[in-house]
Amino acid sequence: MLEYTEIKTENTENTHEVKPATEEYAYLERGGFSSEKFKIELRGLPKFYGIVELKKLMNQKLGLNTSKIKRPKNGSHWLYACFQNDEDRSKAIKALNGFSWKGKTLIAEVAKPAPDPLVRKRKQEDGEGVQNKKKKDDGKSQEERLKDTTTPFWNIPYEDQLKIKQNEIKNILMKFDNDVWKISKERRNYIETKRKVHAGLSFELLPIKKSPLTEGYRNKCEFTVGIDDESKLPTVGFRLGSYVTGTVGVAPIHILNHISESTKRAVLLFEEFVRKSELAPFSPADYSGYWRYLTVRHSSFNGDVMLIVAMHPQNLTEDELNGIKDSLIQHFSSADALACGIKSVYFELVTKKRAGEDGSKPIHLMGSTHIIDTILGHQFRISPEAFFQVNTAGADILYQSAIDMSIVTPQSTVVDICCGTGTIGLCFAKHCKKVLGLELVPEAVKDAKANAEFNGIENCEFFTGKAEDILPSVLARAGGDDLIAIVDPPRAGLHMRAVTQLRNTKKVKRLVYISCSPSSAVKNFVDLSRASSKTLRGAPFLPVRAVPVDMFPHTRHVELAILFEREQTEDETEENQQAKIETEEPQSEETLINED
Structure with missing residues (x-):
């Protein structure tokens, strides 16, 4: 039974500070x-x-100043909300407790902190003994556990991996289809008719497209610096689990098949530096230590490698930090570093930030500020924080699929939403009249503009801001009647306001939605397809065709591209027919005489 000391907070009703009295809660006082x-x-x-x-x-x-919301595994009608201090927490309880929302009266109370999972697991292992712990690991070696964690399909033939992913995508799309069927009574007959044609779906699902590379395909990896449970040495690799599960051990990555050999050599070179240094790896258990992680970016175009070395500065002085930078420059200027293809090195200081605070930015130490890679014959410069598809060869397949399914013409205007460094829009540029790109990250927009200039592309413009905020003004700049939206949002999907803007802009006739997490994007799919309402005034987008692309061999992940077309209303159909009649060339008098 866990013990707590509860202290009533002054001037605050129904709140109290929980003072833990056991080792599992010592982390709260660090x-x-x-x-x-x-x-x-x-x-x-x-x-x-x-x-x-x-x-x-x-x-x-x-x-309120909510810093985080946590939904428990076993709860749908309750959750945890976290705050920065006791004042914010007390304010939240006062505001939320008894508040009526959607016909329900909320109950808000202080929640006891969770015990430290690492301490809890160690206590369990001490009680179980070594033999029981080995049984719990199912007799698997560290290498097997690492493969299971990072590449869970490592021992499944590639063709079978594709079948699993195809079935998973079909199940997700059937859920989407069923959700639309439930909320769209007027379209049920249409959906049911189409399902007879498309094997249970109301639209076409094409076979999954293979990755051209299945080994060493990743051009970007982020590695943790920690202690290897077997060798007990500082190691640069992947964790075997998460802190939440009580696991902080790091295993070497030389046996993983989705990482390139150049990346593996660069990791070993940095690991050598860490082991020779007098500074320990950062420990998430007690926030001690220094070395945090290493990001490696590898160009498939010319083999160049970029490194971003991150560390926690703790109490190091400016002179000490400058000394570390000089040592890194010297280490990565060696012949071994040149043989690895290392052409760019950055240094980043990482400290725990509060909600709303901007993270630290990498500092350029040596070499080039960017590396170059190519997609569909276009060259793109890549900065430390830029988004770039992690499977370059797979990106060729994905982007060409998006171009083909969009039915783009030389008269089309393409709006690239969440454009990143402009890769998709610039690949579309030669097929359309104009490209307008939107991106939240200013540095990415700078890269997009530089990439357009680098490739001699002049029909692209890029804008900085949240899609939901700047989309109306960008769409207003789009000329012509054939407006195509390309959406490649973060894993969580598009903000509802952005979906609303797309629905309400009638000039957008077709939309290609690219998702790296299709299950997370289902709500977006449904909102694009649901019937018109006061909020979603424009006609719905109907799914026409979907194609999965395997960008992540040996893992469960898969990219999905879906083509949506705007449903034509009766008024629009009549307008189109009238426009066709008015534009038909009139027959000459001579032709009419001959016909008589």
Whole structure:
């Protein structure tokens, strides 16, 4: 039974500070911020709600400073909300407890912090003994456990991997199709008729497209610096689990088949530097130590390698940090580094940041500021933080699929939403009249403009801002009647306001949605397809064709591209027919006489 010391907080009703009395809660008193320290439990939530919607209620409408929301595995009508301090937590409880939302009365109370998972696991292992621990690991070696964690399909033939992914995508799309069927009574006959044609779906699902490379295909990897449980030495690799599961051990990556040999050599070179240094790896258990992670970017075009070395500065002085930078420059100027293809090195200081704070930026140490890679014959410069598809050869397949399914013409205007460094839009450029790109990250927009100039492409413009904020003004700049939207959002999908803007801009006739997490994007798919309403005034987009592309061999992940076409209303159909009649060339008098 866990013991707590509860202290009533002054001038605050129904709140108290939980003072843990056991080793499992010692982390709360260490340096650094923990989201567990100022946590509330929120119950009585309505049946249907979204996390984004709840955050909007809490932070915008009620003026609360929520730093994190955690949904427990076994709860749909309750969750945890975390705050930065006790004052913010108390304010939240006062505002939320008894608040009526969507017909439900919310209950908000102080939540006890979770025990340290690492301490808890170690206690369990001490009680189980070594033999039981080995049984728990199913007798697997560290190498096998690492493969299972990072490349779970490593021992499945590639053709079978493709079948698994094809079936998974079909199941996700059937859920999407069923959701639309439930909310669209007027389209049920249409959906059911189409399903007879497309094997259970109301639209076409093409066979999954293979990755041209299945070994060493990743051009970007982020490695953790920690202690190898077997060798007990500082190691640059991947964790065998997460801190939440009580695992902080790091295993070497030389046996993994999705990482290139150049990347592996660069990792070993940095590992050599870490082991020779007098600084220990950072420990998430007690926030001690220095070395955090290494990011490696590898160009498939010319073999160039970029490194971003990240460390926690702790209490190091400016002179000491400058000395570390000089040592890194010297180490990566060696013949071994040149043989690895290392052409660019950055250095980053990482400290635990609070919600709303900007993270640190990498500092250029030596070599080139960018590396170059290619997609569909275009060259792109890649900066440390730029988004670039991790499978370059697979990106050729994905982007060409998007171009083909979009039915783009020389008269089309393409709006590239979440454009990153402009890769998709620039690949579309030669097929259309104009490309307009939107991106949140200013550095990425700079790269996109530079990439356009680098490739001699003049029909592209790029804009900085949130898609949901700047989309109306960008769409207003689009001329012509054939407007195509290309959407490649982050894993969580598009903000609902961006979906609303797309629905309400009638000039957008076709939309290609590219998702790296199709299950997370289903809500976006449904909102694009649902019937018109007061909010979604424009006619719905109907799915026409979907194609999965295997960008991540040996893993469960797969990219999906879906073509949506705007449903034509009766008024629009009549307008099109009238326009066709008016533009038909009139017959000459001579022709009419001959016909008589």
